[in-house]
Amino acid sequence: MQKPDPEVEKRIETLKEDVRKMLSNAAGKATLEELLTLIDTLQRLGVAYHFEYQISQALQSIYNNNINGSDDDDLYTIALRFRLLRQQGYSVSSDVFKKYVDDNGEFKATLANDARALLCLFESSNLRKEGEDILEQLQRFSTRQLKLMLPHLNSSFAEEVNRTLELPLHKRMPRLEARQYISIYEADAARNDLLLEIAKLDFNSLQKLHRTELCDLSRWWKAIDFATKLSFARDRLVECYFWILGVHFEPKYSISRKYMTKIIVIASVIDDIYDVYGTLDELKLFTNAIERWEVLAANDLPEYMQVCYFALLDVVKEMEDNLVNEGRSYRVHYAKEAMKALVRAYFVEAIWFNTKYVPTFEEYLEISVMSSGYPMLSVQALVGLEEVATKEAFDWAISVPRIIRSSALIARLVDDIHTYKVEEERGDAPSGVQCYMKDHNVSEEEACKKIKEMVDIAWKNINEEIQEPNHPPLPLLLPSLNLARMMEVLYQNGDCYTNSSGKTKKRITSVLVDPIPI
Template sequence: MSVPLSVTPILSRRVDPDVARHKATYHPNFWGDRFLHYNPDDNFCVSIQWNGTHACKEQQIQELKKKEIEEALKAVYQTYTLVDDNDHLTTVSLLFRLLRQEGYHIPSDVFKKFKDEEGNFKESLVGDLPGMLALYEATHLMVHGEDILNEALAFTTAHLQSMAPDSDNPLKKQVIHALERPIRKSLIRVEARHYISIYQEYDSHNKSLLKLAKLDFNLLQSLHRKELSEITKWWKGLDFATKLPFARDRIVEGYFWILGVYFEPQYYLARRILMKVFGVISIVDDIYDAYGTFEELKLFTEAIERWDASSIDQLPDYMKVCYQALLDVYEEMEEEMTKQGKLYRVHYAQAALKRQVQAYLLEAKWLKQEYIPRMEEYMSNALVSSAYSMLTTTSFLGMGDIVTKEAFDWVFSDPKMIRASNVIGRLMDDIVSHEGMLPRPWNAYVKQFGVSKEEAYDEFKKQVENAWKDINEEFLQPTAVPVPLLTRVLNLSRVMDVLYKDEDEYTLVGPLMKDLVAGMLIDPVPM
């Protein structure tokens, strides 16, 4: 039940128009009402109905195939001969990557056989384009201390970049794409769509497999469009664009973000929960970063900490809208988890949110005091304000029985995996958003170490790469929590790498974001 926003005038705190505010200027929603209504193509609906039974059977087949692949990789790892006794660069590189992805401790020494007597990678490898590409992809599964993979990355990158482009060669198209977006840092559905377009150019492609891949993509895209329509209606009902015009209106971009975390049909509930929290927390972020005064932000933080509907009376009118939305989202969350007998999960989600706004408030305090913290102090708070711990916690709620209290306790213990994801989320955002109002790490780093801003950025990029090595390490067996939960953390990091590699695509909604949304949510794959 929503609390009425018309409260006793004495308790109401209206916004003083004369108060100086740090107002950011964000462009309006690019998509308008495009996703408000779900109107699938009639012919495609017939196709879905016609293939419904087949699709269900196909899903069962895919599960069996997945188990077969896992068993095959397990056999390869146990015998080891396919890797250790094989001198085919493509085969060794591919098996290394697949085994590492499955958590097997396959040593990087398997690549020593491809070096010459002087310890350099053999120049004869340069002509093996499939092998060079496979080795390049394998290097992105490296962990700390694997110098040979660092060397392999430099070797393959240099030679692949010098390759002459050829628009008619599908393999060269793969190479160009991989240099920009290696598989380990890619979003699965985005890469699936890209590879479908490449695969069909190979004369050797399997027509049945290609047709199945296209059908799978389009069926799932239709489901996602339906979900986005429901989310858009909810968002439009909140009317933040009118009531809070200073904030980013990015519900479509937010849904794309969540699709990167999990796209599978069985995670529908998890997506809905995470998307609603993501949408409102984006508004909260803008209140702290771009509009609220420090005194107002203290009131809002205290209201979140109390988590009581009566706290709304003490807030400025514009904050009441956001606070009520938070209460409603978490109330819906409580109802859903109560049905499942898993109400404890909501308590973890609320605790994560409270930590989040406390971190926001500390940044606002630093801004008010014009205080530049030391790097250690900045990062201690920034790894919370990145929101990735909070999003990870929330992402677990709707994932079913695989999630336990121990999994939530793991997140709150600040393990290496979570810390690495936070480093990626925080520093990649800060590098491309360095002109914002709040304290940024380069301020702290430049002041503390007396280096240039460019040198600070180089250091942050190194920290991001080290964080990826930490993530790879945490996937090696035995894992701290089930792999599907680790995958959420990995996917959150992937989204960050895709959307913040060169620009803040979420805020600016540049050509890349528009193309990604179109490919995932507008244009079906031609059959």
């Protein structure tokens, strides 16, 4: 197992101090565009977590001193300022873009030639809330113009434009974005070599930590021997770790990351038990055992279910032992309640399947939001957080507030759009597409269109929750945002979790296996 290289770690610390000075100087002397570009570059290179305080202070100052933007600011600067502030949780009005609309309600022709500004504008439009018509127009306009310009752009920039139009920055996995952006930044003649060096060294250093965590998890997984004892279930430990890496990648979340990976991989196995293997009588026993959450409850279970049941109890108990030492054992109650709610939803879906019941679309959504697993994971993501995860924070999360529900809707509906045909052929329980078709007497195409619109609205709701003036602290909101992002990433080209041998395997390799050449 690789250990951190002391010389490399020392060099990273030196570079961090240099970047802090760079941020401090930029905040005092640089233009607004230069400061915003520096912050954006640090975020995209994946090293902004080292400079959270300095970046937070800089953005607070920009927000306070430049509320509506300056008349002298160009489109690129206005769009970048808008995006960086909104993603930091500031409520910034979209009216800043109105000056680019002429008297006929059309965007001024002068905007059409600046590809860099248009790309930034497109990225910014993805942080829109419900009812922001000007951002809807801007997204359509920037998309159309960028596509027209593509044949005339240099190859590397054209590739970046294509990648963004396929999946905007706001919906990407931060760690994967860092890996890809480092290569883009290295090819940029205007790059800062100091930033490039710290990005490469830090990425490789983190990659070693993540690989060590995955090795620990692999030993745990092999010791339980799920792959042999529950051969019907998907063996997806690495994919599950990659999923959770999208929620929290920073070193301080190491224990939380391993705990969440164990939870999600066990939940995946439980999902398969309810979906493809257990009889309804067995599933009733398992549901009751989870409700009781005690060792003796396993006596009622078939042997294959006991393997899964004991593994779950052991993982939560191990986390509880960690939390007792920190005086935070109250969190375990919420971890258990979140898992119980997930299993209840699985059981309802199993009853529907076994009784051939086709729910209404509303019934389907009520249950499938929970069975997506995201409300459960959103609670588990707080279990390993620092002081910000108070009892009140857990009461908030367990109630499935709007941001968690929206993230869960994205999880369920994006899954449905990509898997409903395969599931229909397999004879699975009805998907959201089928329920919507039956409920509203519409075609498959119309149902898919409507569900995609619902996903779009859910994204706007997430944005609104993050930008609410009195929103909860960002560390409580980011897991829901990052979980939604992972759904878009893993299902960008179909179900690349269940069928992970193609694009997902390449992405996992780039993040967890191949270091960046120095």
